[in-house]
Amino acid sequence: MPDTVFELFKNLGAWLTSGEQWSGADGIAHRLAEHLQYSLLATLIAAVIGLPLGLLIGHTGRGAFVAINLASFGRALPTVGLVVLVFLASGLSMWPVYIALVALAVPAIVTNTYAGMTAVDPDVKDAARGQGMRAHQVLFQVELPLALPLIMTGLRLALIQVVATATIAAYVSFGGLGRYVFDGLAQRDLVQVLGGAVLVALVAVVLDLALSGLQRALFRHRPA
Amino acid sequence: MNRRALLGGLFAAASVPALSACSSGITSLQGEGTVGAGPGSSKDGITIGTANFTENQVLGYLYAAVLEAAGVKTTVRPNLGTREILIPALKGGDIDLLPEYQGALLHYVAPKSKATEEGEMQNALTVALPAGLQVLPYGMAEDSDAFVVTRETAEKYGLTSLADLTKQNGKLVIGAAAEVKTREVGAVGLKDVYGIEFKEFKSLDSSGPLVKGALKKGDVDVANLFTTDTDIQANGWVVLTDPKNLIPGQHVVPLIADRKADAPVRKALAKLGNVLTTKDLTELNRQVDKDKKDPEDVANAYAKRHGLTK
Amino acid sequence: MTIDWSWIADHTDDLTTLSVSHLQAALSAVFLGLLISLPLAVIAHRIRPLRGFLLGLSNVLFTIPSIAIFVLLLPVSGLTRTTTVIGLTIYTLVVLLRNTVEGLDSVPAKTKEAAKAMGTRPLRTLLTVELPLALPVIMAGVRIATVMSISLVSVATYIGDGGLGQLFTDGFQRNFPTPVIAGVVLTLLLALVADALLVALQYVLTPWTRKRGA
Numbered sequence: 001m002p003d004t005v006f007e008l009f010k011n012l013g014a015w016l017t018s019g020e021q022w023s024g025a026d027g028i029a030h031r032l033a034e035h036l037q038y039s040l041l042a043t044l045i046a047a048v049i050g051l052p053l054g055l056l057i058g059h060t061g062r063g064a065f066v067a068i069n070l071a072s073f074g075r076a077l078p079t080v081g082l083v084v085l086v087f088l089a090s091g092l093s094m095w096p097v098y099i100a101l102v103a104l105a106v107p108a109i110v111t112n113t114y115a116g117m118t119a120v121d122p123d124v125k126d127a128a129r130g131q132g133m134r135a136h137q138v139l140f141q142v143e144l145p146l147a148l149p150l151i152m153t154g155l156r157l158a159l160i161q162v163v164a165t166a167t168i169a170a171y172v173s174f175g176g177l178g179r180y181v182f183d184g185l186a187q188r189d190l191v192q193v194l195g196g197a198v199l200v201a202l203v204a205v206v207l208d209l210a211l212s213g214l215q216r217a218l219f220r221h222r223p224a
Numbered sequence: 225m226n227r228r229a230l231l232g233g234l235f236a237a238a239s240v241p242a243l244s245a246c247s248s249g250i251t252s253l254q255g256e257g258t259v260g261a262g263p264g265s266s267k268d269g270i271t272i273g274t275a276n277f278t279e280n281q282v283l284g285y286l287y288a289a290v291l292e293a294a295g296v297k298t299t300v301r302p303n304l305g306t307r308e309i310l311i312p313a314l315k316g317g318d319i320d321l322l323p324e325y326q327g328a329l330l331h332y333v334a335p336k337s338k339a340t341e342e343g344e345m346q347n348a349l350t351v352a353l354p355a356g357l358q359v360l361p362y363g364m365a366e367d368s369d370a371f372v373v374t375r376e377t378a379e380k381y382g383l384t385s386l387a388d389l390t391k392q393n394g395k396l397v398i399g400a401a402a403e404v405k406t407r408e409v410g411a412v413g414l415k416d417v418y419g420i421e422f423k424e425f426k427s428l429d430s431s432g433p434l435v436k437g438a439l440k441k442g443d444v445d446v447a448n449l450f451t452t453d454t455d456i457q458a459n460g461w462v463v464l465t466d467p468k469n470l471i472p473g474q475h476v477v478p479l480i481a482d483r484k485a486d487a488p489v490r491k492a493l494a495k496l497g498n499v500l501t502t503k504d505l506t507e508l509n510r511q512v513d514k515d516k517k518d519p520e521d522v523a524n525a526y527a528k529r530h531g532l533t534k
Numbered sequence: 535m536t537i538d539w540s541w542i543a544d545h546t547d548d549l550t551t552l553s554v555s556h557l558q559a560a561l562s563a564v565f566l567g568l569l570i571s572l573p574l575a576v577i578a579h580r581i582r583p584l585r586g587f588l589l590g591l592s593n594v595l596f597t598i599p600s601i602a603i604f605v606l607l608l609p610v611s612g613l614t615r616t617t618t619v620i621g622l623t624i625y626t627l628v629v630l631l632r633n634t635v636e637g638l639d640s641v642p643a644k645t646k647e648a649a650k651a652m653g654t655r656p657l658r659t660l661l662t663v664e665l666p667l668a669l670p671v672i673m674a675g676v677r678i679a680t681v682m683s684i685s686l687v688s689v690a691t692y693i694g695d696g697g698l699g700q701l702f703t704d705g706f707q708r709n710f711p712t713p714v715i716a717g718v719v720l721t722l723l724l725a726l727v728a729d730a731l732l733v734a735l736q737y738v739l740t741p742w743t744r745k746r747g748a
Contacts, residue, residue: 041704076725186309186402197602204597304694
């Protein structure tokens with residue numbers, strides 16, 4: 001067994017560093033770009049849906065029950081099932097991939113945004129109102145900056161999950177790094193599977209670090 | 225006890241509600257490396273594995289029907305994956321029996337083999353298979369790989385045979401299951417035997433919704449389908465001829481672990497092989513894919529109708 | 535996309551079998567995950583330098599696509615339920631380990647000192663004071679891990695297991711929505727029921743939290 005594991009990683013090194021493996025339609029560069037495109041676009045769409053929703057629920061305090069249960073529901077929803085269902089409804093298109101990824105990301109974003117908003121001290125909000133701030137000013141100048149760390153946590157969590165799950169695009173004929181995992185399974189080429197897995201993990205970690213860097217940058221300019 | 229046995233034991237023991245409905249961790253206790261290391265003879269039951277397409281599941285349930293009638297207990301594990309996954313599972317003892325296809329199996333175990341005639345291939349298989357595995361006599365039914373284009377594509381490029389594809393080298397996209405990319409009866413052979421080079425290989429599925437959908441939509445120009453797929457005729461698609469005999473005969477043949485291949489098993493499977501025709505198999509596939517019947521029900525009904533079971 | 539109700543009526547046995555198999559895989563994984571997480575969490579809690587390493591490792595494992603984990607386990611455990619359970623267990627660690635560590639952290643230092651002052655041995659303190667007090671946070675992790683595992687089991691359909699996930703690949707291959715819808719609904723239902731049962735279990739296990747209305 002240790003021999004096989006050693007062999008596997010040795011071959012992985014060769015796979016990752018061969019120039020041929022990086023070029024062409026099935027090359028790492030192209031698959032990486034596809035994977036980034038699926039993941040970033042899906043997370044962006046999810047943020048556009050989830051952020052206002054979370055802010056609204058957190059600001060008004062209405063719909064908290066929905067927000068909490070949405071998280072549970074989102075975690076329970078089987079991605080493979082959702083992808084297949086949308087595929088059967090829409091045919092050969094990117095819809096199954098994006099719908100499934102957005103459905104995965106929205107709950108994490110909504111619940112963390114909501115949690116961030118409710119964590120803001122009510123006294124602070126009262127004080128802001130007492131100073132004559134309007135509702136939208138309280139929201140954008142007081143609540144939002146204070147809720148930002150948790151909101152960013154939600155975005156990071158969503159992005160990590162989306163990057164790992166975007167692998168599924170390959171199941172419905174598309175590209176991305178999942179291509180190596182699914183093709184490697186069909187061909188029983190474990191080096192290819194491992195290569196795909198390592199690259200996906202790497203993308204997730206790098207994007208997470210980038211977002212956490214962004215978070216720190218945002219913090220620095222946070223109004224006191 | 226090797227590593228795998230240890231892990232298997234640990235997890236089998238720890239899986240508290242060991243109700244074990246479909247598959248169990250028990251088989252992993254048999255260890256790896258020893259070919260066909262699963263338990264006992266056919267008296268202990270036979271686990272039939274099947275690949276990830278309709279027809280293979282129909283065949284698996286047909287095997288189960290006739291074996292049960294012969295008094296052998298069977299378990300069918302549907303949809304396990306490709307040959308590349310199934311044969312190691314057969315060697316490891318996770319499954320005991322597998323519906324296979326002569327030519328494709330031969331190319332898997334002996335890529336260099338030149339045998340094309342059924343008897344030759346059967347002999348070549350007997351020689352080339354790893355110790356512990358054997359093929360039983362092949363049946364009448366046949367399901368070949370076919371490389372298919374739409375009528376429009378055929379007319380546009382004047383395509384009737386695989387050889388015609390070389391005129392479009394570097395221009396066409398082929399769609400097939402991912403494993404076909406690395407198979408001799410696939411992208412490798414098309415290049416070596418005919419000199420065909422595609423613009424792109426698109427990994428899709430085994431004569432399933434992806435490859436057929438992509439052919440219809442025009443996402444791929446050439447598709448790898450099975451000759452028993454009724455959609456070829458229904459859509460008026462053109463099967464490219466194979467003048468250089470790249471695609472071998474693909475009679476259905478049972479691949480089995482030696483220890484399970486006793487007389488009652490051989491007899492039951494041989495009887496099925498002599499009854500089931502290509503036409504029958506095509507019709508059974510259609511019932512599952514189009515009428516949405518269960519492969520198990522379709523197989524049982526067929527076996528009963530043909531007097532293979534009571 | 536219509537539902538073929540007669541198919542569902544004809545397949546209640548299969549749906550039950552698959553649900554049981556599905557739940558078994560998920561629960562085995564959470565149980566094993568807890569078994570692994572508890573000692574590791576104690577180590578991470580006590581030995582600070584190891585804490586970042588262990589939590590970081592579980593985070594990185596979480597970023598590996600589940601399908602890849604299943605495939606990479608094939609040479610070790612083959613096409614078996616064991617492969618499914620090991621793969622799922624790896625994913626439970628990210629939640630279980632973090633929550634258990636956080637739970638242990640949440641135990642007030644004074645409580646531990648009191649136990650020490652009364653002459654309670656460290657192991658006994660851990661088992662009778664720290665872990666019970668950490669239980670609400672640990673249970674929150676168990677609930678998340680359980681729901682997550684129930685949703686993830688279906689990925690193992692690509693290696694021929696996957697409980698209700700088999701309905702997804704079947705429906706996909708045959709362009710047949712009914713089994714897929716049934717699979718999705720049953721998965722959600724299993725998650726809902728399992729979660730409710732865990733809430734009830736936590737209520738029974740932590741009587742002292744009730745008075746505070748938690």
